[in-house]
Amino acid sequence: MVSVKASPVLLVLSAPSGAGKTTVCRHLLAATPNLTRAITCTTRDPRPGEREGTDYYFLDAASFLKRLQAGNFLEHATVYGNSYGTLKSEVLGKLRQGKDVLLTVDVQGAATIRSQAQQDPELKRALVTVFLTPPSLDVLADRLCKRGTDLEAARQKRLSVAKQEVAQARHFDYLIVSASIEEDLRKAQAILEAEKMRLLRLPPLLFETTGASHDSEHGTPQKPSERNLAHPESTDPPLKHL
Numbered sequence: 001m002v003s004v005k006a007s008p009v010l011l012v013l014s015a016p017s018g019a020g021k022t023t024v025c026r027h028l029l030a031a032t033p034n035l036t037r038a039i040t041c042t043t044r045d046p047r048p049g050e051r052e053g054t055d056y057y058f059l060d061a062a063s064f065l066k067r068l069q070a071g072n073f074l075e076h077a078t079v080y081g082n083s084y085g086t087l088k089s090e091v092l093g094k095l096r097q098g099k100d101v102l103l104t105v106d107v108q109g110a111a112t113i114r115s116q117a118q119q120d121p122e123l124k125r126a127l128v129t130v131f132l133t134p135p136s137l138d139v140l141a142d143r144l145c146k147r148g149t150d151l152e153a154a155r156q157k158r159l160s161v162a163k164q165e166v167a168q169a170r171h172f173d174y175l176i177v178s179a180s181i182e183e184d185l186r187k188a189q190a191i192l193e194a195e196k197m198r199l200l201r202l203p204p205l206l207f208e209t210t211g212a213s214h215d216s217e218h219g220t221p222q223k224p225s226e227r228n229l230a231h232p233e234s235t236d237p238p239l240k241h242l
Helices: 021-031 061-069 088-096 107-118 121-126 137-147 152-166 181-196 204-209 226-230
Strands: 010-014 035-037 040-042 056-058 073-079 082-087 100-104 127-133 174-177
Touching (some): 010 107, 073 088, 073 107, 082 088, 088 100, 107 121, 107 127
Parallel strands (some): 040 056, 127 174
Antiparallel strands (some): 040 082, 073 082
């Protein structure tokens, strides 16, 4: 059997606060040997046990601003007075090593990445976006309440933001309606596995040697449609609901 190595995937996962994206990502990384996390830059102070270059790249405000002005970030945001950003070199470097890359961002960060990918063929080829959501806002409210980390006013604010975020789900490639940790993980793995089998990720040589069909009249090889390879999104539905 011929082993075919597909080009790597940049898997961007977004979800409302409390939807379970951190848990899904942790299990997905543990279950997928070739998947690695994109390490984010931040200006906040390290927490106990956090390590430079493993958990975050810790930068002072001036260094972060310098990188921001130089256009080094794929996406960035300010949360509770601290800056966070994903370096484009961090993502592209791992993709060029043949690694699939996992990145968790909010819906605004995902929109920024989609926009940047339109200007960068390498990112566009790799990018896959997934939105994870609870089945209802009532379920999300219950999860936030059980976490016990926020006051009532803060929970209501998170729910208000969640309504706005869920409305942006139509811009993502895939939608996972959260059920259980095991089911959410299974769906995320299915997305990654399916994306690795997309024609645009397979080497052209594959079609020339094993994937070509022959014209019944002339016996000449027929390659898959160039249009399908160049613009795979034109044949895909805008949102795959899992």
